[in-house]
Amino acid sequence: MKALLLLLFALKxxxxxxxxxxxxxxxxxxxxxxxxxxxxxxxxxxxxxxxxFKISGHFLADNTYQKGNLNDTFLPPALKNKEYxxxxxxxxxxxxxxxxxxxxASDGSEIFKKSYAIPxxxxxxxxxxxxxxxxxxxxxxxxxxxxxxxxxFARYTTPKHSEILLADYTFHYQKVIIQxxxxxxxKWADAAQKSFYYSAYSxxxxxxxxxxxxxxxKQKIATSEGMLVCSDVSKNGKKLLLTMAPHGQAxxxxxxxxxxxxxxxxxxxxxxxxxxxxxxxxxxxxxxxxLGYANIFKxxxxxxxxxxxxxxxxxNNACDAYANQIVYAxxxxxxxxxxxxxxxYLTSSRGANTRPLTTTGSNQFPRFSLDGSVVLFIKHKGSxxxxxxxxxxxxxxxxxxxxxxxxQSIDW
Amino acid sequence: MIQKFLLPVMTLLAMFFFSAxxxxxxxxxxxxxxxxxxxxxxxxGETVAINENTYGNExxxxxxxxxSSNESNSDTLNGSNVNSSSDGFKSLYFGFGGYGIxxxxxxxxxxxxQVASKTSKKIKIEGNCDEFGTDEYNYALGLKRAKAVKDNxxxxxxxxxKMVIVSYGESSPVCSSPTDGCYARNRRVDLHLVK
Numbered sequence: 001m002k003a004l005l006l007l008l009f010a011l012k013x014x015x016x017x018x019x020x021x022x023x024x025x026x027x028x029x030x031x032x033x034x035x036x037x038x039x040x041x042x043x044x045x046x047x048x049x050x051x052x053f054k055i056s057g058h059f060l061a062d063n064t065y066q067k068g069n070l071n072d073t074f075l076p077p078a079l080k081n082k083e084y085x086x087x088x089x090x091x092x093x094x095x096x097x098x099x100x101x102x103x104x105a106s107d108g109s110e111i112f113k114k115s116y117a118i119p120x121x122x123x124x125x126x127x128x129x130x131x132x133x134x135x136x137x138x139x140x141x142x143x144x145x146x147x148x149x150x151x152x153f154a155r156y157t158t159p160k161h162s163e164i165l166l167a168d169y170t171f172h173y174q175k176v177i178i179q180x181x182x183x184x185x186x187k188w189a190d191a192a193q194k195s196f197y198y199s200a201y202s203x204x205x206x207x208x209x210x211x212x213x214x215x216x217x218k219q220k221i222a223t224s225e226g227m228l229v230c231s232d233v234s235k236n237g238k239k240l241l242l243t244m245a246p247h248g249q250a251x252x253x254x255x256x257x258x259x260x261x262x263x264x265x266x267x268x269x270x271x272x273x274x275x276x277x278x279x280x281x282x283x284x285x286x287x288x289x290x291l292g293y294a295n296i297f298k299x300x301x302x303x304x305x306x307x308x309x310x311x312x313x314x315x316n317n318a319c320d321a322y323a324n325q326i327v328y329a330x331x332x333x334x335x336x337x338x339x340x341x342x343x344x345y346l347t348s349s350r351g352a353n354t355r356p357l358t359t360t361g362s363n364q365f366p367r368f369s370l371d372g373s374v375v376l377f378i379k380h381k382g383s384x385x386x387x388x389x390x391x392x393x394x395x396x397x398x399x400x401x402x403x404x405x406x407x408q409s410i411d412w
Numbered sequence: 413m414i415q416k417f418l419l420p421v422m423t424l425l426a427m428f429f430f431s432a433x434x435x436x437x438x439x440x441x442x443x444x445x446x447x448x449x450x451x452x453x454x455x456x457g458e459t460v461a462i463n464e465n466t467y468g469n470e471x472x473x474x475x476x477x478x479x480s481s482n483e484s485n486s487d488t489l490n491g492s493n494v495n496s497s498s499d500g501f502k503s504l505y506f507g508f509g510g511y512g513i514x515x516x517x518x519x520x521x522x523x524x525x526q527v528a529s530k531t532s533k534k535i536k537i538e539g540n541c542d543e544f545g546t547d548e549y550n551y552a553l554g555l556k557r558a559k560a561v562k563d564n565x566x567x568x569x570x571x572x573x574k575m576v577i578v579s580y581g582e583s584s585p586v587c588s589s590p591t592d593g594c595y596a597r598n599r600r601v602d603l604h605l606v607k
Contacts, residue, residue, distance in 0.1 A: 119458070120458065156583060159583070159584045159585055159586070160580065160583055160584045162583065166459060175459065175461070176461060177459060177460065177461055177462065178461075178462045179461075179462070179463050180463050182580075182583060184581075184583070185548070201578070201580075204534075204536070204576055204578075204606065205576060205578060206578065211462075212460075213459040213460060214458075214459055214460065215460065216460035216462055225576055225577060225578070226555045226558070226559070226577050226578060226579055227548075227551045227552065227554075227555050227578075227579045229548050229551065231548065243548055243552070245555055245577075248555070248558075248559045248562065248577055249559065250551075250552040250555050250556075270556075271549065271552040271553065271556060272552075273547075273548035273549055273551075273552045274547065274548045274549065287548070287549055294549055317547065317549040318547045318548075318549065364547075365547065406543075408583070409547060
């Protein structure tokens, strides 16, 4: 029996991405049950609601799928040990509509009721996210509106061809927004997600465009021989960090959108890429091979000194930053080819409090949410790929399978 | 006997503790948005879908051209017919993570300089990588390879203004098998005349 328990414990540890964190998080989350009051059974929608509650870090949702009546005042006695009940009615005809009732489990009293409608059925996942964020707000829990945002990503289709897609964070909703040609490195241009930048290879040299996702209006921003990537956008949206090579050498530049002026930030006869603003945009962190392998460095925008941020790993080739926090991908196995272990680490711009966020598989493309509370990453394990999320405050993690084609770049 | 009673007592205490510490809403008198239509503009607006196939993108004839399936590294690639360049140019192959031109590639560089000297057209030098590496770093690595070839051509007398370099990162593989030989064929620089 002991051996069986030990085996189960070991399997559990190695099956999930989780750091060892001893805390009383179970009792800190609200226990909630979900009842589907729709006339047509839709367990997918139920699962999306479950995911939303879990990754929020604020709810402990019952995994049991239950049918019921939206307006019925009777609550099953088995649910009395919950704090809250969410009842919903999802109707999908000529668009989709959702009505939710949020009840106190102890007496069935209604706390909140709301209806939502969208013109297209395929955006139903956003209804779930919106409903859960509304309930979260009703209870005055810390903001989780990041889950309402679009994820934008590029993926390869055939050699020298790619497509750029929009998705909800679970990837249940996906829509190709630019297809044909080779269009790469999408990066949201504003917090409202009305436009994004991307690099197009339709001309002789790469060109950076900004496109409005609602009107399709496209604006040419810059061109560069060699390569051109928008790595980061300042908070006010007026400055960009570009990796470009006007003289055949990839370096990081700050681009002023108003004046069109470029300021060269790094000067190195090797590889400097992936610039991200940190420390109130007074500095950047970036990836460089100036020590002979890819690693994370920091530099003030208007000073020459450069300092190393990360002191471990064989190849730290991608990073993202929020305020003074940094996440980066680090190769931890020796294989030049084939399967390698890449893990995502969290550290600060001073290199302090470094800790791993993943433990298995090949984990790449770390990206902070807009509020810095959650980290997105792409995991490859065996022959399968998934998009993963880690809530930094609660250490809750979630993964959603993604199919087929190789993701080139992602932003949210 | 004591143990017999201890377990249920502890269980009851634990249940009390957990329920007492549960997170409560600080204010449950939130506005009851009865039958509101969603105020989430991001789920109401419909986005565009653009097909750029009509925008005159790169011709893709370099992909999958004349590629042998038996080559395994840059040394053997040099002496073979493996090539994904066009217009008389020969592709250059690189070691894992590297961007220096290997001695085994010098004959190909000499040939490429000769071809370049005979044309008045612009030459496009395309840097490519294998699938290992992600994001921007791989594109910068492809760029370093293209720059190394351009600099070598300049050293052999080809005018710098005649050449343009572009990195395609890992986006343009000529081989997709999970073998070392296949990866080696993708770590390359291709040359083409700009039409």
